[in-house]
Amino acid sequence: MPPARRSPSRPSAPGLSWEDVEPAPIVLVSGPEDLLAERAVDRLVERARAADPGVEVSRLDAAEYAVGTLRVVTSPSLFAEDRVVVVTGLERATDDLVADVTAYLEAPADGVVVVLRHAGGQRGKKLLDALRTRRVPTVTCDVVKSDADKSSFVSAELRRAGRRADAQAVRALVDAVGSDLRELAAACSQLVADTTGLIGPDVVERYYGGRIEATGFRVADAAIAGSSGQAVALLRHALATGVDPVPIVAALAAKLRVLAKVAAVRGRGTAAVRELGLAPWQTDRALADLRRWTPEGLALAISSVAQADAEVKGESRDPRFAVERAVLRVAAASGTTS
Structure with missing residues (x-):
């Protein structure tokens, strides 16, 4: 040796x-x-x-x-x-x-x-x-915390196994099981073992669509898109199946933080957006979402979620009501409520 x-x-x-x-x-x-x-x-x-x-x-x-x-x-x-x-x-x-x-x-x-x-x-x-x-x-061996780093981890795991996933599939997998690196690695192994070809978001949805983390981000996606009816339906289903309000509010906050970061620099061009360190799919999604948002609406949504965060962590007697109210306020603030 x-x-x-x-x-x-x-x-x-x-x-x-x-x-x-x-x-x-x-x-x-x-x-x-x-x-x-x-x-x-x-x-x-x-x-x-x-x-x-x-x-x-x-x-x-x-x-x-x-x-x-x-x-x-x-x-x-x-x-x-x-x-x-x-x-x-x-x-x-x-x-x-x-x-x-x-x-x-x-x-x-x-x-x-x-x-x-x-x-x-x-x-x-x-x-x-x-x-x-x-x-x-x-x-x-630092803890992998950011979604961008988790996405890189997933892509590397699949690449080592001789497989690829498109950007939406990687994002969906991180949303679904991204709270723990070991679980992410196991999920990649399962997808490699059980599927063939390019891994798309439909495959990830079939295997991991019911995970708690994915539920929270679906609620957030629907709210930010202004789909109040869908967001509330998803939220009520999540709460009925035992999901705690705290991670749902955290998902809302995470999505709004990305919107705020991209909104603050998008006027300076694509180079400034890239310097944020976000995954490409995050910036693409944020730029698309921001077409429906005004600065005033974004500020109102962030304020509403901050209030809900405090309420679901002890300041409210009814955290379920607090998170539902926040979801409705975010959807309304987008300006395209449906």
């Missing part, structure tokens, strides 16, 4: 993707997104096994670490096999582990890849600083 013999002090670009990381004497996998972290660790183990099928893999829990264990699992064995040592839970590390890893940094063992997994927080900060000072290769 030759890559493991590279000096850890050699400069390395920080913030590697899990898809790009290669075995090195010490690798830090940092950040709270567990799915990306698991993939980074799995890739390192797989790459090590590709170089040496007999590689020995040891896994240590940082919270249960006993002094000297790292030295034992990285010491040369009788048959001199290459090894991978995965240390999880560095954010819960014992003082003994911090001391042992700090000492190990001074003289990493040949033929050994030590993978350190830190999920976030201040625990072990001194050790993290030492790792960064030595330019240890670091895989960044």
Whole structure:
């Protein structure tokens, strides 16, 4: 496993993707997104096994670490096999582990890849600083929050599987299951396994049309389009099936925020719109929606949703009434109520 013999002090670009990381004497996998972290660790183990099928893999829990264990699992064995040592839970590390890893940094063992997994927080900060000072290769596993980043994730998942989805399908899938990256990955796997050809929004609708997140965004889409009857019908169905008013108000707010952002810069041209960092389908949809909206109507809708947000979080005795009133006000503010 030759890559493991590279000096850890050699400069390395920080913030590697899990898809790009290669075995090195010490690798830090940092950040709270567990799915990306698991993939980074799995890739390192797989790459090590590709170089040496007999590689020995040891896994240590940082919270249960006993002094000297790292030295034992990285010491040369009788048959001199290459090894991978995965240390999880560095954010819960014992003082003994911090001391042992700090000492190990001074003289990493040949033929050994030590993978350190830190999920976030201040625990072990001194050790993290030492790792960064030595330019240890670091895989960044930040939480994927924005719809644009989730859309990119979906497209990449499908591309790795040799499949494609059109922009509307990607958007529909993010709307439907976009609250959790692991669920998004599972949804992509299911679509790849169960369908053929280009994935369109009708396919996503067939598989995931009943999801709570999709319901909230359907209500928001109908309200912003001025379709008050459809929006209220969708809302009442959602509430009747147990959907909480809070995510529905959040969906309304998210849609209106995108409209407001695009409205603020569209007069400066397409370059200014692109600088917002939104997915292309978001900007296209917002520009189309804004044809029905005036600045006054948009301000009124945002104000109504802000009031509803406070009411569904405790300021109203009837959060269902609060969200329905907000939906009607947004639909009316669009100027094309039907």
